Amino acid sequence: MDRESIVYGCIKDLPFGNETEVLKRRYHNLRTIHSLPGGDEWPFLSRDFFAVSGSQPEQGTYITQVIHFGASYCAVECDWEQWIKKFEAILKQMYWNSATVHLETELAGTHTFSWHAEKSYHSPGEELKVRCEWQHDGQLKTKQHA
Template identity: 50%
Template sequence: MSADSESIVYGCIKDAVGLSSDQERRRINRSAMLALPSAEQWPFLSQEMFAIPRIETSMTGYQTEVMHFGASYQAIEYEWEEWLKAFEELLAKMYWVDATVHLETELSGNHTFSWSCDGDFHIPGSKVSRIRCQWQHETGL
């Protein structure tokens, strides 16, 4: 794989804490990430790319639970619509407030994709809000 065909994808999914159902929310979110296939099966999303939080984590004093992820791909931008579809399928199964994905490519520049929920938070099984994308491309002289 040459350096110019490598794509880096990273970001985070944020959920509110301090609600009476915190442990249940964490359990559901954790289950959704653990249900992803292994990286050995070449999925767009895999368990290994996520830092999967523990259910019993004490969040005393904090207001946001951050579930971060990252992976390196070979030219994923050519299959980006499929990647986004897989990510939105994961989001549909989770509780979250907002999510951000950064896509860094040599040829297509850097892209930032953001999801935010219409209400206070997304409830598993409800419709995932549409995304907003920002694009940056820097060229060398």
């Protein structure tokens, strides 16, 4: 049986600015997502993986717009560096405050990757910094000495 990996997360927009600035950023981010390919080469990361909340509270955006994504893969962790490069290429083009990716694997546990803007927000073209946390489901095995 193939090893399945689940990847999901969200990109959070900036929750401040006047209405014109907010709409400009949101439309820019929406255009970035819509410009992604409909199909992609491995490891896949296409526009169909993403969903963008509307601009109104009844459309899913009270203050912060959330761009969410998710996909099921066959052992994507084997090519995880390539997937991260593709994801970061998208982030570099967008306005955001933070982004989180969860990678759930059958053999290597669960990993959480977080990007946070160095100042109060990230603008297109700025450098990125990532933090990774690793959790492994199951019991901790300890070695006993005689």
